Amino acid sequence: MRFDLRNNKDFLAGLLMLAIGGIGFYMALDYPFGTTQRMGPGYFPRVLAGTLMAFGLYVLVRGVRVMEKVKGVWGFKALAFISLSLVVFGWTMDRLGMIPALVAMFFVSAYAGHEFRWKEVVVLTAVMTLLSVGIFIYGLGLPYPLIVGVGGY
Amino acid sequence: MEMFNNLIYGFTVALTFQNLVYCFVGVFVGTLIGVLPGIGPLVTIAMLLPITFNLPPVAALIMLAGIYYGAQYGGSTTAILVNLPGETAAVVTCLDGYQMARQGRAGPALAIAAIGSFFAGCVGTLLIALFGPPLAEWALKFGAPEYFSLMLMGLVSAAVLAHGDMVKSLAMVVLGLLIGIVGTDVNSGMARYSFGIPELTDGIGFTVVAVGLFAVAEIVTNLESKERKEVFTSKIKNLMPTVADLKASFWPIVRGTGIGAFFGALPGTGPSISSFSTYMVEKKIAKDPSRFGKGAIEGVAGPEASNNAAAQTAFIPTLTLGIPGSATMALMLGALTIQGIAPGPQVMTSKPDLFWGLIASMWIGNALLVVMNLPLVGLWVQLLKIPYRWLFPSIIMFCAVGNYSLNNSPMDVYMCAILGVLGYTLAKLECEPAPLILGYVLGPLMEENLRRALLISRGDPTVFFTRPISLSFMLLTAFIAFIMIAPAIRKKKEEAYTSG
Numbered sequence: 001m002r003f004d005l006r007n008n009k010d011f012l013a014g015l016l017m018l019a020i021g022g023i024g025f026y027m028a029l030d031y032p033f034g035t036t037q038r039m040g041p042g043y044f045p046r047v048l049a050g051t052l053m054a055f056g057l058y059v060l061v062r063g064v065r066v067m068e069k070v071k072g073v074w075g076f077k078a079l080a081f082i083s084l085s086l087v088v089f090g091w092t093m094d095r096l097g098m099i100p101a102l103v104a105m106f107f108v109s110a111y112a113g114h115e116f117r118w119k120e121v122v123v124l125t126a127v128m129t130l131l132s133v134g135i136f137i138y139g140l141g142l143p144y145p146l147i148v149g150v151g152g153y
Numbered sequence: 154m155e156m157f158n159n160l161i162y163g164f165t166v167a168l169t170f171q172n173l174v175y176c177f178v179g180v181f182v183g184t185l186i187g188v189l190p191g192i193g194p195l196v197t198i199a200m201l202l203p204i205t206f207n208l209p210p211v212a213a214l215i216m217l218a219g220i221y222y223g224a225q226y227g228g229s230t231t232a233i234l235v236n237l238p239g240e241t242a243a244v245v246t247c248l249d250g251y252q253m254a255r256q257g258r259a260g261p262a263l264a265i266a267a268i269g270s271f272f273a274g275c276v277g278t279l280l281i282a283l284f285g286p287p288l289a290e291w292a293l294k295f296g297a298p299e300y301f302s303l304m305l306m307g308l309v310s311a312a313v314l315a316h317g318d319m320v321k322s323l324a325m326v327v328l329g330l331l332i333g334i335v336g337t338d339v340n341s342g343m344a345r346y347s348f349g350i351p352e353l354t355d356g357i358g359f360t361v362v363a364v365g366l367f368a369v370a371e372i373v374t375n376l377e378s379k380e381r382k383e384v385f386t387s388k389i390k391n392l393m394p395t396v397a398d399l400k401a402s403f404w405p406i407v408r409g410t411g412i413g414a415f416f417g418a419l420p421g422t423g424p425s426i427s428s429f430s431t432y433m434v435e436k437k438i439a440k441d442p443s444r445f446g447k448g449a450i451e452g453v454a455g456p457e458a459s460n461n462a463a464a465q466t467a468f469i470p471t472l473t474l475g476i477p478g479s480a481t482m483a484l485m486l487g488a489l490t491i492q493g494i495a496p497g498p499q500v501m502t503s504k505p506d507l508f509w510g511l512i513a514s515m516w517i518g519n520a521l522l523v524v525m526n527l528p529l530v531g532l533w534v535q536l537l538k539i540p541y542r543w544l545f546p547s548i549i550m551f552c553a554v555g556n557y558s559l560n561n562s563p564m565d566v567y568m569c570a571i572l573g574v575l576g577y578t579l580a581k582l583e584c585e586p587a588p589l590i591l592g593y594v595l596g597p598l599m600e601e602n603l604r605r606a607l608l609i610s611r612g613d614p615t616v617f618f619t620r621p622i623s624l625s626f627m628l629l630t631a632f633i634a635f636i637m638i639a640p641a642i643r644k645k646k647e648e649a650y651t652s653g
Contacts, residue, residue, distance in 0.1 A: 009582055009583060010582075012582055013321060013579075013582035013583070013584055016578065016579075016582065017324050017328070020328065020331070024331050024346070027345075027346060028345070031338075031343060031345060032341070032343075035612060036607055036612040036614065037607055037608060037611050037612030038608065038612075039600075039603070039604045039607060039608075040341065041338040041340065041341040041343045041345060043604075044334065044600040044603065044604075045331065045334050045345060045346070048327050048330050048331050048334070049331060051327050052324060052327045052328060052331065055320060055321075055323060055324035055327065056324065058320060059320060059321060059324065062320075070581055070582065071583075072377055072378065072581075073377055073378075074377075074581060075373045075374070075376055075377040075577070078372075078373045078376035078377065079373045079573070079574060079577050082369055082372060082373055082376075082545075082549060082570075082573065083369070083570040083571075083573055083574055084570075085546075085549055085553075086369075086549065086552075086553055086566050086567070086569050086570040086573070087566070087567055087570050089553040089557070089563075089566055090553070090557065090563030090564075090565075090566035090567050091563060093557055093563060093566075094563050098554075102550060102554075105546070105549065105550060105553060106546050106550070109545070109546040109549050110542070110546050112372075112373075112376055112545070113376060113541075113542040113545070114376070114542070115542065117542075120542070120543070124543050124546065124547070128546070128547050128550055132550055132551075132554055135204070136554050136558065140204065140207050140558070141207075142558050144561075
């Protein structure tokens, strides 16, 4: 238990900050630093990334010393399906149109829940798709094809 | 007298048919969505932001402000009826509001929350009209060093006073500033952190960050656990509070308004700290403190007035200085920027219709809340029964279509997914997203002012300490950071957030 860092709240937070700060600093090396009087585009990012790494190191060390665990469980499944539903929506929207994109999005995102009830998801998808077509296409006048290849597109 | 002329001018703007409709729609939709369990005001605003972008600036801001307090009030309704706080400020309302509901007094609790909020809202509106103009006039004298120091103060105090760990919150501010850098540097024209993706040279869209960090992260957090809450729906018969209730609530409402107005106006502090403090004060001065937590009406009236007062006065630094006090205000500021209005003291003089129209509409919005909510309580209660498995895909739908519509590009939707993963991870590791979004909004401005300040001073960093206004901001920043490091006070803050 003592050396289990995988669920150590502050250790992971610190690690994440160090990683983001590190990548940020590394990438900013490509941007001219300039001088304090004439700050280049790399000045502010490098200062910030450095600061983030410093905070990250502090939090990481504190995590190792305090050993506090992450509360609750990780909702990896929900996170995966919710993110996937957004990606699926974006991908389908460009290729097949708004209605297929919304249908795909609802079915994928519904898998993120605790239970998947076919009938409910079908009804919900139908109702919300109608609502969203009403609001976005007719209400706000956004120029998206409902289904690519149907109705003049 | 000028104040009244200005307010009257504001009412002429806000009372046009079109703006009145937007105000009403905003308050109604805000309450409607805010009431839904598991959807806080931040998520409500984040998901509805893209819809307002197609409106003219004044109408968009009026509608957003309506959504804001509609959502806040809706959140109180959920807190009282389901014991489910949508945001930290509503945690306090849960304590006694839910107990009142269990005793069959949900009606009076909801009514007193509405009345307290309305009173606080009126006072808040007057305070903005009173203090806004002189503050903006003063701020017009600010140069780059003053602005930089002021932003630093806002960000540090936001991180330090916010809920949660101080060091992590400061780190989140820095992370937010870094995310704000993504895009093309205005001075050199160089694309920074764009990873070779052309869409990213315009920066990461503001609603993308808001939706990813707040909506996606919150939905996933809600889906982690299977908790079911009992809803007290059948018992709402008597809506009107008794005379004794009103008497008991009067001073808590007044005190709450005062405390809330004070905290709301400070950059970096928002409704949550003010409602927590109000609750503590009421508990301290009550004759019988043991009633608190068991359905004391003062415990609903005070904090509700307080968070609404804070919600109003938070507009003071946002509109006059361009420094948002809370994550919600950061969203408002972002909306302003997207409408092509550079936030800052010049807004009041260059866009008087926007400033005064918005203020007048706040009052109208508050009045609408009272008029609308008491009769509609039955409808809100019905909404509470909607199962979450229907809600969350629908929220995702609004977020997805809304973000797609910004640039008609799927890239924004993909970025939402990526920031959602980041947002959820941060939430799990107890890194607060609110300081992050403040940093993100202020990032580009802060870099620009730092650059200008150092250019004027020929690279001499003491410029921040030799100019009196800038020096006072720096000293205040140091003071705020110092007192929070002091163990005794830090303990008090934790008490305020936990004991409640």
